[in-house]
Amino acid sequence: MSNKLHIDFDSQNLMYQHTNGYHAKDLLVLHETISHDGTGIADELGVEKYLAQKNYGIHGVVDKEGLISWAKGLGNAIFWQCGGVNTRSIGIEQVSYIPVQYKDNVERRQAWNHREVQLNAVAKLIACIVRAHPAIKLVYSRGTLPPGITAHWNVSQIFSESLGHTDCWPVKEKGYYPIENVITLAKQYYKEGWHF
Numbered sequence: 001m002s003n004k005l006h007i008d009f010d011s012q013n014l015m016y017q018h019t020n021g022y023h024a025k026d027l028l029v030l031h032e033t034i035s036h037d038g039t040g041i042a043d044e045l046g047v048e049k050y051l052a053q054k055n056y057g058i059h060g061v062v063d064k065e066g067l068i069s070w071a072k073g074l075g076n077a078i079f080w081q082c083g084g085v086n087t088r089s090i091g092i093e094q095v096s097y098i099p100v101q102y103k104d105n106v107e108r109r110q111a112w113n114h115r116e117v118q119l120n121a122v123a124k125l126i127a128c129i130v131r132a133h134p135a136i137k138l139v140y141s142r143g144t145l146p147p148g149i150t151a152h153w154n155v156s157q158i159f160s161e162s163l164g165h166t167d168c169w170p171v172k173e174k175g176y177y178p179i180e181n182v183i184t185l186a187k188q189y190y191k192e193g194w195h196f
Contacts, residue, residue: 015071018057026135026147027089032167063095066121084159108176123185
C-alpha cells in the first residue's frame with residue numbers, strides 16, 4: 001500500500017489531555033465547525049484550541065484547502081464531540097461557515113458541491129480510519145445502526161445530548177451535506193489502499 005495519507009498537523013499533544021478513556025469504534029461522525037475558512041493550518045488550530053478550552057476534543061479536522069489535522073495514536077480515545085455516541089465514535093470536524101452563510105439547503109448544497117478538495121480529503125481520511133478501525137463500515141448510518149458513517153444531524157435526531165445540532169444534515173434526509181458522495185469517494189480511496 002503506497003497511498004499513505006499526509007497529516008498536516010498532529011494534534012495529539014493538544015487533544016490528549018481531553019480524552020475520557022478509550023473504547024473500540026464502530027461509528028464515524030461528520031461535523032461542521034461553523035467557523036470561517038482561513039489560509040493554512042490556522043483555521044484548524046483555532047477549532048481545536050476552542051474545543052480544548054471547553055474540555056471537548058476531536059479526532060480530526062479538515063479545512064477547505066484539504067489540510068488534515070489528526071490526533072495520532074488517539075483513534076480509540078473518547079472525546080466529548082457528539083453526545084449520545086461519544087464512546088463508540090470517531091469525530092471529524094470540517095471547517096465551514098456554510099450553515100449560517102447561506103439561507104436555505106439548496107444554496108448550502110451548492111456551496112458544498114464547490115468544495116471538492118475538502119470533500120476528497122475527508123473521504124481519504126475516512127478510508128484510512130476504516131482501514132484502522134474495521135468495525136466502522138463504509139455505509140451510511142442514521143446515527144445508531146448500522147455501524148458506519150453518520151452526521152451530527154443524524155445523532156441529534158436520536159439522542160437528547162445532541163439535540164439541536166444540524167451540522168452535516170444529509171441531502172438524503174432533505175438537508176444539504178453530500179454524505180453519500182463522500183462515502184462513495186471513501187470506498188474508492190479504500191480500494192486504492194489509502195492508510196495512515
